[in-house]
Amino acid sequence: MRVGLFVTCLVDLVRPRIGFAALRLLEAAGCEVAVPATQTCCGQPGYNSGDRASARALARKVLEEFEGFDYVVAPSGSCAGMIRTHYPDLFGDEPVTLDRIGRLCAKTYELTDFLANVAKLDAVPGAFEGTVTYHDSCSGLRELGGGGGGGGGPGGAPPRVAGLELAEMKDATACCGFGGTFSIKFGDVSAAMAEKKCANIAASGADAVVLGDLGCMLNIEGRLRRGGDERTRVLHVAEVLAGSETGQ
Template identity: 65%
Template sequence: MRVALFVTCLVDLMRPRIGFAALDLLESAGCEVTVPAAQTCCGQPAFNSGDRALARQLAEKTIAEFEGFDYVVAPSGSCADQIRTEYPGLFDEGSDWRRRAEALAPKVFELTDFLANVLKVEAVPGRFDGSVTYHDSCTGLRSLKIKSQPRDLLAKVPGLTLSEMEACEECCGFGGTFSIKYGDVSAAIGERKCNNIRAAATDAVVGGDLGCLLHIEGKLRRMGDETTRVLHVAEVLAGAGNGGEN
């Protein structure tokens, strides 16, 4: 099984160890993994800002780089959804690019969905001695139906206890460019999310999209919480969340 790892911009620039954790998980499950070296952005920021020309250009680049693989896996529900759901609509009906986008779409999966529902892994390499609560990111939850998959996988991690926070499915307030355009609203939503995280009284909050996690971590620290760790689910599943910096 030839799998291409779509690393995502934020992971590449802000927390590359998530990409390495995703790679470890896929390889430990028996996949032949390639990380296309020239990959860049999926085009979601441009798409959400109404710049369809740039979004289309980035879509063409991504399609060309990833269409030759059996599967494409991303440690991000929002990026996976952009490629899987939004790419076909960027191109005219009947065009070659529309056909190629539609052919690629069913091969694209968010990481935990791929591990749980395609590979059906029975064990994960990581261990986590402590308690976590899980934040459901909006796009992954509502568009890709990512809900049980990360929880089922976390249940396989030795030493880990999952405690659900109140309103785990509510937005963290990031929303990409939303947090820039509507900073006050974003901060208020983030504070409510972080209050629910702190009330859960766990060692860490875990999620599947780094954008959410960066937003949450920044707000927790500004609220004076220096102890709650903020981890991507790939880090926990691969055992990369047991030490080091948050």
């Protein structure tokens, strides 16, 4: 099956290695992976800021770049959620486009959801020595209906990684306080929310917090380090599953 990898703007800019980990995992699952070179952003910043026109323009671009694939996979519950849950809302007045959008939605997946439920990958290349705690992203949990949290894995079963031990943190499904532009508009409230998340991570005693979305990752890592925690690692689930992070 031909899979179009939607790298996402944050992975492209900030953590390319997550994109490569996703690529490796999809190839390990036997997919033929292509990465459309013109891809940029899914349009979520505009959509959540009330700028529908901007969101629509970018949604149309994503549609044209990705509708030719059998599947579209993103290492992000948030971007996959934007496409699957919100794109249809943007084209209510264009029945023909809406039809195409509907087909796009049906084949768009968050990475871990895709690996487990479509590609049915039973053995991941990764191995991890240590205890990790998962932070599911809100979009993955609540927009994609439980699958696609990245962290908790589809159906709530964390992906099996050799050696990895799980320690669930308190309020694991609570928002970390990122919220896109929220983190800038209300920086102090956002940081206070991140602090609660960090306290729960610390209390879990885990060596690493593993998550599925770059937004949460920057927020949580940024707050952990500012708070003086140099020990707890912050990893994307793709890095752990692909074996690019082994805990050593």
